[in-house]
Amino acid sequence: ETPLGLKAKKYMLTGDLVPDELVLEIVEERLQEDDCSNGFLLDGFPRTRNQAEELDKYLAASGQRLDMAADLEAEEALLIDRMTGRRVCRSCGATYHIINRPTKTEGICDVCGGEVYQRLDDNMETVRNRLAVYRKAIDPLLAYYRSTGILRSFDSNRESSVVAAAIVAALGDGTE
Helix, strand or coil, X not given: CCHHHHHHHHHHCCCCCCCHHHHHHHHHHHHCCHXXXXXXCCCCCCCCHHHHHHHHHHHHXXXXXXXXXXXXXXXXXXXXXXXXXXXXXXXXXXXXXXXXXXXXXXXXXXXXXXXXXXXXHHCHHHHHHHHHHHHHHHHHHHHHHHHHXXXXXXXXXXXXXXXXXXXXXXXXXXXX
């Protein structure tokens, strides 16, 4: 609900990519927070080669660089099931999934008792559009990170805990 977040929300509700300039502004503002001073993990960003190049410029100007870009590969049907099954608490933002991580009581947040709902951008039509937009943008982005030598691919058809452990291991020693 920040001013920048409200601008981005208009694009997200239709499944379109948020314009690079706006996304970069959001990320740069966030990376200036104190909790990023010893490192950070970006999830779902960058999504285009331009975003990646601009992020690298921003980081270089502050004496930083990315250690790794993780490519999480999964079958499309599984991705659709994961995204359309996501549920979020209106009050505290806790995230659930109707199959993989359901609430104890349907529609009620386990953390705060708030209402749990499906985001507007997690419906089937919007998810399919998001995946189509993603596929168009991903090849140039992967090529960019492959050329920098920091790209690592992970089989994300597996349980999230297994994938997370592989990513943590790769961050520690540079391999999966």
